[in-house]
Amino acid sequence: MQPFIKHTGLVAPMDRVNVDTDQMVPKQFLKLQTREGFGRTLFYDWRYLPGEALNPEFPLNFPRYKGASVLLARANFGCGSSREHAPWAILDYGFRSIIAPSYADIFYNNCFKNGILPVTLSDAQVDDLFRRVENQESYRLTVDLENQVITDESGLRIPFEIDPFRRNSLLKGLDDIGLTLEHEPDISAYEKLNPKSAPMYEAVDVKIAAPQT
Amino acid sequence: MAPQTLYEKIWNSHIVREVPGQPSLIYIDRHLIHEGTSPQAFAGLKAAGRKVRRPDLTFAVMDHSVSTKNRLLPVLDADARGQFEALERNCKETGVRLFDMHSRNQGIVHIIGPELGITQPGQTIVCGDSHTSTHGAVGALAFGIGTSEIEHVLATQCLSQAKSKTGLIRFNGKRPKGVTSKDFILTLIGKIGIAGGTGYVFEYAGDAVGALSLEARMTMCNMTIEGGARAGMMAPDETTFKYLEGKPFVPRGKEFQEAVEGWKALASDPGAKYDLVVDIDATKLAPQVTWGTNPGMVTDVTSRVPDPNSFSDPVDKQAAERALVYMDLKAGTPITDIAVDRVFIGSCTNSRIEDLRAAAHVIEGKHVSKHVKQALAVPGSRVVKVQAEKEGLDKIFLDAGFEWRDAGCSMCIGMNDDVLPSGERSASTSNRNFEGRQGKGSRTHLVSPMMAAAAAIEGHFVDIRKWDVNGAE
Ligand code: SF4
Numbered sequence: 001m002q003p004f005i006k007h008t009g010l011v012a013p014m015d016r017v018n019v020d021t022d023q024m025v026p027k028q029f030l031k032l033q034t035r036e037g038f039g040r041t042l043f044y045d046w047r048y049l050p051g052e053a054l055n056p057e058f059p060l061n062f063p064r065y066k067g068a069s070v071l072l073a074r075a076n077f078g079c080g081s082s083r084e085h086a087p088w089a090i091l092d093y094g095f096r097s098i099i100a101p102s103y104a105d106i107f108y109n110n111c112f113k114n115g116i117l118p119v120t121l122s123d124a125q126v127d128d129l130f131r132r133v134e135n136q137e138s139y140r141l142t143v144d145l146e147n148q149v150i151t152d153e154s155g156l157r158i159p160f161e162i163d164p165f166r167r168n169s170l171l172k173g174l175d176d177i178g179l180t181l182e183h184e185p186d187i188s189a190y191e192k193l194n195p196k197s198a199p200m201y202e203a204v205d206v207k208i209a210a211p212q213t
Numbered sequence: 214m215a216p217q218t219l220y221e222k223i224w225n226s227h228i229v230r231e232v233p234g235q236p237s238l239i240y241i242d243r244h245l246i247h248e249g250t251s252p253q254a255f256a257g258l259k260a261a262g263r264k265v266r267r268p269d270l271t272f273a274v275m276d277h278s279v280s281t282k283n284r285l286l287p288v289l290d291a292d293a294r295g296q297f298e299a300l301e302r303n304c305k306e307t308g309v310r311l312f313d314m315h316s317r318n319q320g321i322v323h324i325i326g327p328e329l330g331i332t333q334p335g336q337t338i339v340c341g342d343s344h345t346s347t348h349g350a351v352g353a354l355a356f357g358i359g360t361s362e363i364e365h366v367l368a369t370q371c372l373s374q375a376k377s378k379t380g381l382i383r384f385n386g387k388r389p390k391g392v393t394s395k396d397f398i399l400t401l402i403g404k405i406g407i408a409g410g411t412g413y414v415f416e417y418a419g420d421a422v423g424a425l426s427l428e429a430r431m432t433m434c435n436m437t438i439e440g441g442a443r444a445g446m447m448a449p450d451e452t453t454f455k456y457l458e459g460k461p462f463v464p465r466g467k468e469f470q471e472a473v474e475g476w477k478a479l480a481s482d483p484g485a486k487y488d489l490v491v492d493i494d495a496t497k498l499a500p501q502v503t504w505g506t507n508p509g510m511v512t513d514v515t516s517r518v519p520d521p522n523s524f525s526d527p528v529d530k531q532a533a534e535r536a537l538v539y540m541d542l543k544a545g546t547p548i549t550d551i552a553v554d555r556v557f558i559g560s561c562t563n564s565r566i567e568d569l570r571a572a573a574h575v576i577e578g579k580h581v582s583k584h585v586k587q588a589l590a591v592p593g594s595r596v597v598k599v600q601a602e603k604e605g606l607d608k609i610f611l612d613a614g615f616e617w618r619d620a621g622c623s624m625c626i627g628m629n630d631d632v633l634p635s636g637e638r639s640a641s642t643s644n645r646n647f648e649g650r651q652g653k654g655s656r657t658h659l660v661s662p663m664m665a666a667a668a669a670i671e672g673h674f675v676d677i678r679k680w681d682v683n684g685a686e
Contacts, residue, residue, distance in 0.1 A: 016535075017528050018407060018507055022647045027628050031278060031292035033252040033299055035360075045649050075528070076408035079441065079507075080647060082343040083250065084359035105411055105443050106343060106357055113361035163375070165235045176361070177263070180369045183230050183238060187266075187371055190229040190240055198243070198270055202461040204329060205317040206272075206310045 002115035003173030007096045008142040009069030012060055013133050019073065020080035021107060025089045038085055039092030070141050072129055073100040077118075078107025087114045097143040099150070101126050112166050115173060117145055119160050132156075145171060216482035218379050219448050220414045223354040223479070227337050229371055236373045242336035244366050246273040246309070247322050248296040249628070250341035254363035255303040266370045268308035272331055273300055275314045276321045278628045281591050281618035284314055293628070307367075320594020320620040323347040323561035327431065328596055330460025334449040334476040339366055344561050344644065346437045350430040351457065352449030352479055354414070357438065378412050380442065380489040381481075383419035386496035391678035393571075394429035395563060395642070395661035397421070398436040399501035399511045400493065407509040410442025413489065416481065417447050421495035427456040428565040435562045436644050439508040448480035500677050502548050503646045503659040505536035510646075512548065514664070514676045520544035539648055540656050541636075549674050551658065554637040556581075556588040556669040557651070558615075558662055560625035563642035564593030568662040569601050572642075573609040574685035575666035575677070581614035582672030588615040589631065591623040615669070627652045640668035 029041040047058050054061045060068070071090065077100040078086060087110045090098070097117040111118045121129075132152070133139045142151045145167060150158040169176070180187075200206075217225070230238040244267075251273070258265070265271060278293040280286070288294040297314065304311040312319045318329060323344050326332040334352035339345060341363045348355035358372070366372055384397055402409070415437055422430065430447050437445030447453075454473050457463045464472050499513040510533070512519065521533035521544065537544065542551070558564070558572050569592060581588045590610045592598035598620055601607055607617045624631040625643040627650075633639050635654025642665050643650075646657035660668065663685055667675045 017532055020507070020645075020647045022645070022650055026649055026653070027626050030249050030628065031290070031296055033256070033295060035253050045653055076411070076441070079407060080343065080645060082341060082357040082359055084253075084341075084361060087359075102408060102411065104408070104441060106359060110359035110361065113359060176373065177261070177365050177368050180238060180365065180371055180373065181263075186230045186238065187240075187369060191370075194226075194240070196240070196242055196267070196270060198272075198331065198462060199464075200462055201465050204461045206312055207304070207316070208308070208310050 001113070001173045001175060004096065004115055004117045004145055004170045006142065006144045006146060007069065008140060009096065010065065010067055011070045011072050011129070011133050011139050011141050012065040012068030013130055014059070014071055014073045015130060017074040018076045018079055021078055021083050021086040022080055024078070024086035025083060030083060030085060035088050037092060038089035039094065042089040042093045064137050067094065069094050069096050070143060071095045071098045072126070072133055073098055074126070075101045075123070077103050079104035082106045084110045084113070087111050087116055091116055099126065099129060112170060113176065115170065117143060117170060119143060119150065121158060121160060125158055216485040218481040218485040218487065219352065219416055219446055219479055220354060220377070220379050223335055223337065224376060226335070236375045238371050239337060239374045241339055241366050241370055241372055242270060243326070243332055243338040244271040245322050245326055245338065245340035245345070246271060246363070247277055247340070247342060248275050248300045249277040250360050251303070251363055252296060252299040253360050254341070254367060255299070257364045258367050263368045265307040265309060265367045270370065271309045271367070272312070273304050273309050274312040274319060274322050274325060275300060276319070277622045277626065279314045279621040280629050281621045281623050281631060284619055317595055320596065321561045321564065321622055323435065324565060324593035324597065327351055328460070328594055330457055330463035333457065333463065334453060335479050339372065343438045344435050346443065346445050347431050347435040347561055349434040349437070349444050349446035350427060351453055352447060352476060354444055354446065356444040377414040377443065378488040380410065380413045380415045380491065381487040382415050382417050382491045382493070384417070384421035384493050384495040385419045386421055386494055388421050388424065388495045389498065389678070391500055391663065391682045392498045393661040393663065394425050394432045396498055396501045397495070398433045399503070399508065399659065400498055401491070402436065402440040402509045403501070403511040404493070405440055405491070407439060407507050408441040410437065410440040413442045414444040414446065415442045417445060419495070422447060423450065426567060427452055428567045431565070432562055436508065439644055449476045500661060500664050502664065502674055504540065504542060504548065505533065506539055506646055506648050508644065508646060508659060510536055511659070514548050514674060516548060518542045518544055518546045518548065549676065552584060552638070552673045553640045553658070553668050554586050555633055555639045556585060556665050557591070557624040557639055557641040557643065558665050559589065559591030559593065559623050560643035561593060562644040563662045564591060564597065566597050566600050568642065569597065569606050570604070571685045572662040572666035573606040575663050575680065575682070576613040576615070576670055577609050579613055579670045581669045584672035585669055588669040589618060589624060590615045591618045592620050594620045624651050626650065633657070640665045640674065
């Protein structure tokens with residue numbers, strides 16, 4: 001996974017509460033088999049008019065937000081479906097960090113698995129950032145995970161909290177699975193003490209594929 | 214030892230590794246998989262040269278994109294076909310059991326897990342799907358995960374998790390006729406909001422919950438995620454044990470008795486502490502209908518579409534304004550004046566046999582309104598379908614003008630060709646009324662199966678309590 005240490009970029013506003021993951025990647029794109037290429041689908045039904053023409057009224061399409069890489073959002077961002085296609089799309093579009101007052105649990109978790117830093121600030125701080133973005137063209141923020149602070153070019157400084165474990169994983173771009181596999185002896189010991197199985201007591205119509213070799 | 218909650222008991226018995234200040238490594242007893250969110254996980258696993266650690270604890274099914282019409286015809290949608298083929302290939306290569314689209318036991322993943330007894334009390338259960346919370350109704354800790362976590366569980370049979378806060382939600386008193394567990398959960402979400410449960414695991418209790426069938430409890434756990442809580446659960450009781458006995462993956466005879474003894478000990482201890490307690494008077498509840506674009510935008514069938522100005526919070530006001538535009542509704546319209554174009558009875562929320570019985574009871578001897586363009590009855594699994602046909606429910610649906618379909622997610626998400634057209638309005642027994650959920654531009658109203666059935670007959674919402682629903686539940 002791509003590490004996240006510090007990122008400076010143009011900020012784009014997404015001024016809606018409860019943006020659900022169905023909006024980030026609508027169902028028709030859930031049939032693909034890759035993790036790449038979802039940037040095109042981000043906020044599909046809001047972003048495009050019929051025929052995939054850009055909807056000029058949708059903020060992400062405003063020329064001033066072209067190339068944005070920090071997404072400023074509202075409360076309960078990423079609610080609904082667990083689809084990881086949502087953070088894939090956000091990343092592929094070019095966003096490296098999200099700033100919002102709150103996130104839905106599964107989405108929040110999924111961001112960290114993809115090298116995206118979701119920063120949580122208070123409502124008042126987020127309100128203030130929305131004002132700054134609106135009032136100032138080319139408004140840029142630096143999101144510094146190492147020092148847990150957000151800064152802008154005019155001297156704004158907002159410290160933020162983050163779980164130290166998540167912070168460390170993101171800073172180093174750690175491979176979660178690799179980390180867990182280092183504890184293989186613990187897993188085996190647990191399995192020995194707590195044998196788990198799923199025997200079938202009555203035949204059902206399931207294909208049991210060839211055992212692993 | 215301090216008194217423990219059901220959640221804490223399950224959590225504690227699944228800790229593989231615990232380090233203060235870090236998430237714990239938790240063992241996963243059952244990993245369920247469907248075609249939509251798993252291909253990237255298998256691909257990642259393969260790319261890293263890793264294996265599925267416990268294929269014997271992993272179960273796969275095709276549900277999201279399957280046709281609910283004739284499944285013997287070739288799959289024309291190339292992307293969907295690609296996912297089916299990928300799932301089949303991945304299962305074959307790794308030894309994971311697969312209920313493919315032709316299996317007699319195929320169905321929506323959250324329907325077939327409990328139905329086959331794959332999911333049992335005391336287990337940890339995950340699936341790359343937010344409605345995994347459904348399985349908590351048997352007394353398990355069940356929650357949805359993302360694709361990276363699917364890969365993690367495939368490789369390690371574990372997940373790295375931080376402990377959740379616990380909420381005790383009690384529904385007290387006797388449930389009125391015509392009010393279902395769907396109305397319980399919609400009422401709760403309306404009360405706490407769709408983010409009200411963020412960071413929590415909810416345990417449902419109270420005599421009104423105890424009196425519910427296990428299937429009805431599943432409806433509540435299913436929609437728990439719509440209130441922001443990742444998991445919902447109920448302590449296993451006699452209703453649970455009776456439901457599970459004889460299921461294909463549930464032990465038999467003496468082994469079953471032993472299992473039941475263990476399951477009984479799972480109930481929260483008296484005096485166990487919760488971070489949040491909510492009490493709801495079940496005797497006062499009414500059938501619910503959503504009017505907006507998330508499940509928290511909900512009201513009693515007897516009320517009216519709310520005026521955005523009635524919300525004190527400017528954020529809520531703005532969201533309501535937006536929702537009314539999308540839904541093409543005017544503030545002050547009585548809910549029962551809202552006409553529907555299509556009716557969908559199905560989804561992992563409400564497509565079990567009891568749901569179909571309730572809907573069939575409501576429509577028996579009547580006919581779908583001529584203003585309704587389509588009414589769909591989609592059983593949650595093929596086992597449910599066979600059972601319904603044995604009881605003659607298919608005939609009741611067909612005679613009333615419903616379409617009777619094969620099992621799958623169908624119009625809940627519209628990934629197959631069961632799509633709600635743009636601008637049209639549905640009465641739906643599913644769980645999400647997000648913009649575009651049932652099809653781009655579609656307008657969804659979430660209701661219970663009886664309410665959906667009655668809306669199909671009348672062409673608009675009606676207060677089901679005014680109908681004879683004796684025997685419908
Ligand atoms: S029925 Fe709907 S909510 Fe349930 S698993 Fe299928 S798509 Fe998801």
